[in-house]
Amino acid sequence: MSITIRPYQPADLPVMQTITLASFPGISLDQTIEEKFGEQNGHDWRWRKARHIELETTANPAGAFVAEEAGRVIAYVTTTLDRMAGSGRIANLAVVAELRGRGVGRQLIQHALVWFRAQGLSYALIESMSHNEVGRGLYTSVGFQEIGQLVHYAMKL
Numbered sequence: 001m002s003i004t005i006r007p008y009q010p011a012d013l014p015v016m017q018t019i020t021l022a023s024f025p026g027i028s029l030d031q032t033i034e035e036k037f038g039e040q041n042g043h044d045w046r047w048r049k050a051r052h053i054e055l056e057t058t059a060n061p062a063g064a065f066v067a068e069e070a071g072r073v074i075a076y077v078t079t080t081l082d083r084m085a086g087s088g089r090i091a092n093l094a095v096v097a098e099l100r101g102r103g104v105g106r107q108l109i110q111h112a113l114v115w116f117r118a119q120g121l122s123y124a125l126i127e128s129m130s131h132n133e134v135g136r137g138l139y140t141s142v143g144f145q146e147i148g149q150l151v152h153y154a155m156k157l
């Protein structure tokens, strides 16, 4: 079965959020913060992670894409842009678990990179938690270079 990558439509948001919540346990910064400090402002990490997808697709709907197989959304990528700075960031990316390892994640990243170039951007950014091996191998294999490692700090107020 072949996959199609097409632009995001608002009706895709719920399934993108469902894929997200199934994909990010163990690799979400929000989850790590919650494990240390508990829920924030009455919301758990899943709420926060799902909200990221909503905010990204609201801020930059033209830069979000979904992969469909047989009419079913099986994966997505979201991006954010800083046109003045000439940069595009791949914000979130996930493939349903049972369809991983078939090149869909790579195709989505490459699609986003083609779109960045079409927007006239000069460089692309992406980040992952340091223990997310799949992300790191995938990103370097499409041309990203590791620039540095960011350490996140948090405190309860």
Ligand SMILES: CC(C)(COP(=O)(O)OP(=O)(O)OC[C@H]1O[C@@H](n2cnc3c(N)ncnc32)[C@H](O)[C@@H]1OP(=O)(O)O)[C@@H](O)C(=O)NCCC(=O)NCCS
Pocket: 023, 024, 027, 091, 092, 093, 094, 095, 096, 099, 100, 101, 102, 103, 104, 105, 106, 107, 127, 128, 132, 133, 134, 135, 137, 138, 141
């Ligand atoms: C990361 C993710 C999107 C990759 O999607 P995918 O469709 O499985 O990836 P691909 O099939 O395109 O694989 C591309 C490369 O990823 C790496 N990769 C894939 N599965 C891997 C695994 N289980 N372990 C380590 N590396 C793996 C390989 O380098 C692979 O290249 P190869 O085919 O030459 O070996 C998917 O695993 C996922 O949704 N993970 C959970 C969410 C996540 O980590 N998102 C990224 C952080 S924002």
